[in-house]
Amino acid sequence: MKELFKKPINRYTVLFFVLTVFTGAIIATVNNNIIILFAMLAIDYIILLVVLRFIYSGYIKPIKKATETIKEIGNGNYRAKFHHPSSNIIGELSYNINALSRNLWEIAIREEIKSEQLSTIIENTENGLVLIDEKGYIHLVNRKFINMFGNSAKDYKGFLYYNVMENKVFHKTVQNTFLYERNMKGEFSHYIGLDKYYYEIIGVPIFNEKNRLKGAVVVIHDITELKKHEIMRKDFVANVSHELRTPITSIKGFAETLLEGGLGDKETTHEFLKIIYNESDRMQLLIEDLLTLSRLENENFQIVLNKFNVKELVDGIIPTLKIKAEKKQLHLTRDIEENLEMKADQEKVKQIFVNLIDNAINYTPEDGKVSLTVNSTSDYVHIKVSDTGIGIEKQNLPRIFERFYRVDKARSRNTGGTGLGLAIVKHIVEVHEGKMELESEVNKGTTVHVYLPR
Ligand SMILES: Nc1ncnc2c1ncn2[C@@H]1O[C@H](COP(=O)(O)OP(=O)(O)OP(=O)(O)O)[C@@H](O)[C@H]1O
Ligand SMILES: [Mg+2]
Incomplete structure (x- = not known):
C-alpha cells in the first residue's frame, strides 16, 4: 500500500478517485439515474488520468531529471547535460542548466590552466620557494629548493619546518617573519658537494582578507656570483695595495x-x-x-682596428725578448707566415705577443726552448707560443687568467711578475672576439693558442 503512494501520480489518482466518488454520491442523491452517473464518473476519471499522465511526463519527470543533472554538476561533473526538446518552461530550464554547466566547465578549464601556469612558474623559477602555514607546517617546496637542500618534496611537505630544516638562518628568518609580520632578510652559505654557495633568504608573511597572518613564503635566492665578485673586488684592492x-x-x-x-x-x-x-x-x-x-x-672600450703585417710587428719586439732569453740560455725560435696581414688593434696584439713570450721565457728553466708560430685560416690568425718549461698543474689552469693569480708566488716574484699578464691577454682576446686555449704538462711545457679574427 505504501508503495502505491510513493509516486506523486498515484497519490493524485487516488485522491481524485475518492473525490469523484464523493461528488458522484452527492449527485446520485440528487438525481436517481445511477448508470448515467457512473458513466459520467468513469469518463471524468479517464480524463483525469490522461491529464495527470501528461503532467507527469511533461513536468514532473523532466524536473526530476533536471534535479539529478544539477546534483551531478554540484559534484563537479561540469560536462553533465540535460536535454529536453520542448519549448515550454522545462525547455528553458534545460537550456539554462546546460549553459550553467558549460560556463562552469569553461571556468574550471581556465582555473586549471592558471594553476598549471602558476605551478610551472613556481617549479621553474631560479629561486628556491617554500610555503609554510601559520602553524609552521610546510605546504609546498619547489624544484630549486630541492636542488639546494637535497632530499625530495615528500621529505618536507606536511612536516614542521624546524623538524626538517637544519639551517639556523632559515629558522630565524621564518620566526622573525611570523613574529614581526613583515618581510625579513638573511644570508647564509651552504655546501652542495664540494662547492660553496651563497644564498639570500627572504621571508614574506601572507595575510588573509581579514588581515590575519596565514603563513609565510620563504624565497631563497642564489647570490654566489655576486658574492664571488664582492670577494674578487676585496681581493683586488688587497692585492693592489700589497703589490704597491x-x-x-x-x-x-x-x-x-x-x-x-x-x-x-x-x-x-x-x-x-x-x-x-x-x-x-x-x-x-x-x-x-x-x-x-x-x-x-670598461664597457665603452673601443678597439682601434688597423691593418698591419704580422711579421713586421713580431720583428719589432723580438730583439728585447731575445736578450732576456739569451740570459737564460734559452733557444727562442719563430715561424711566421709570410706576408700575413691582419686587421686588429696593433698595440694590443703586440701586448699579447710580449706577455705570452715573456711568460714562456720566465717559466722555462735554462737551456730550454721557446717557440712562436703564427699562421692563418680564412677567418683566424692563429698565434701559438710553446715552451719546454715547468708547466702548470691541472688544478691551477682555470685560475691563471685571474688578476694577480700566480701559481708559485715566490718564483713569480723573482721574475718580477704580478699576475696581470694573462688577465690582460684574455681581455685583449675577448675585445677582439677571438678565443684562447692553453695546454700544459708539469715539467714538460706549456702551449698557448690565441685565435684572432683577421
Ligand atoms: N708558460 C708558462 N709556464 C708555466 N706557468 C705559467 C706560464 N704562463 C703563466 N704561467 C703561470 O700563470 C701565472 C699567471 O701568469 P701571468 O702572466 O698572468 O702573471 P705573471 O707572469 O706572474 O706576472 P705578469 O705577467 O703580470 O708580470 C704565472 O704566475 C705562472 O705561475
Ligand atoms: Mg706574465
Missing part, C-alpha cells in the same frame, strides 16, 4: 738610508739609486698594467 707596498717600502728604505748619510760612498749611492730606479720601474709597470686592464674592462 713592496716597492714603496723598498724605495723609502733606500732613500732614507741615503738621506741619513749614505750619500758619502759613491758606489753604495749608485747601487741604492739603481734599486730605487728599478723599484719605481716595477711600480710604473704595475700601474700601467692596471690601467690597461681597467680600460679593457
Whole structure:
C-alpha cells in the first residue's frame, strides 16, 4: 500500500478517485439515474488520468531529471547535460542548466590552466620557494629548493619546518617573519658537494582578507656570483695595495738610508739609486698594467682596428725578448707566415705577443726552448707560443687568467711578475672576439693558442 503512494501520480489518482466518488454520491442523491452517473464518473476519471499522465511526463519527470543533472554538476561533473526538446518552461530550464554547466566547465578549464601556469612558474623559477602555514607546517617546496637542500618534496611537505630544516638562518628568518609580520632578510652559505654557495633568504608573511597572518613564503635566492665578485673586488684592492707596498717600502728604505748619510760612498749611492730606479720601474709597470686592464674592462672600450703585417710587428719586439732569453740560455725560435696581414688593434696584439713570450721565457728553466708560430685560416690568425718549461698543474689552469693569480708566488716574484699578464691577454682576446686555449704538462711545457679574427 505504501508503495502505491510513493509516486506523486498515484497519490493524485487516488485522491481524485475518492473525490469523484464523493461528488458522484452527492449527485446520485440528487438525481436517481445511477448508470448515467457512473458513466459520467468513469469518463471524468479517464480524463483525469490522461491529464495527470501528461503532467507527469511533461513536468514532473523532466524536473526530476533536471534535479539529478544539477546534483551531478554540484559534484563537479561540469560536462553533465540535460536535454529536453520542448519549448515550454522545462525547455528553458534545460537550456539554462546546460549553459550553467558549460560556463562552469569553461571556468574550471581556465582555473586549471592558471594553476598549471602558476605551478610551472613556481617549479621553474631560479629561486628556491617554500610555503609554510601559520602553524609552521610546510605546504609546498619547489624544484630549486630541492636542488639546494637535497632530499625530495615528500621529505618536507606536511612536516614542521624546524623538524626538517637544519639551517639556523632559515629558522630565524621564518620566526622573525611570523613574529614581526613583515618581510625579513638573511644570508647564509651552504655546501652542495664540494662547492660553496651563497644564498639570500627572504621571508614574506601572507595575510588573509581579514588581515590575519596565514603563513609565510620563504624565497631563497642564489647570490654566489655576486658574492664571488664582492670577494674578487676585496681581493683586488688587497692585492693592489700589497703589490704597491713592496716597492714603496723598498724605495723609502733606500732613500732614507741615503738621506741619513749614505750619500758619502759613491758606489753604495749608485747601487741604492739603481734599486730605487728599478723599484719605481716595477711600480710604473704595475700601474700601467692596471690601467690597461681597467680600460679593457670598461664597457665603452673601443678597439682601434688597423691593418698591419704580422711579421713586421713580431720583428719589432723580438730583439728585447731575445736578450732576456739569451740570459737564460734559452733557444727562442719563430715561424711566421709570410706576408700575413691582419686587421686588429696593433698595440694590443703586440701586448699579447710580449706577455705570452715573456711568460714562456720566465717559466722555462735554462737551456730550454721557446717557440712562436703564427699562421692563418680564412677567418683566424692563429698565434701559438710553446715552451719546454715547468708547466702548470691541472688544478691551477682555470685560475691563471685571474688578476694577480700566480701559481708559485715566490718564483713569480723573482721574475718580477704580478699576475696581470694573462688577465690582460684574455681581455685583449675577448675585445677582439677571438678565443684562447692553453695546454700544459708539469715539467714538460706549456702551449698557448690565441685565435684572432683577421
Ligand atoms: N708558460 C708558462 N709556464 C708555466 N706557468 C705559467 C706560464 N704562463 C703563466 N704561467 C703561470 O700563470 C701565472 C699567471 O701568469 P701571468 O702572466 O698572468 O702573471 P705573471 O707572469 O706572474 O706576472 P705578469 O705577467 O703580470 O708580470 C704565472 O704566475 C705562472 O705561475
Ligand atoms: Mg706574465
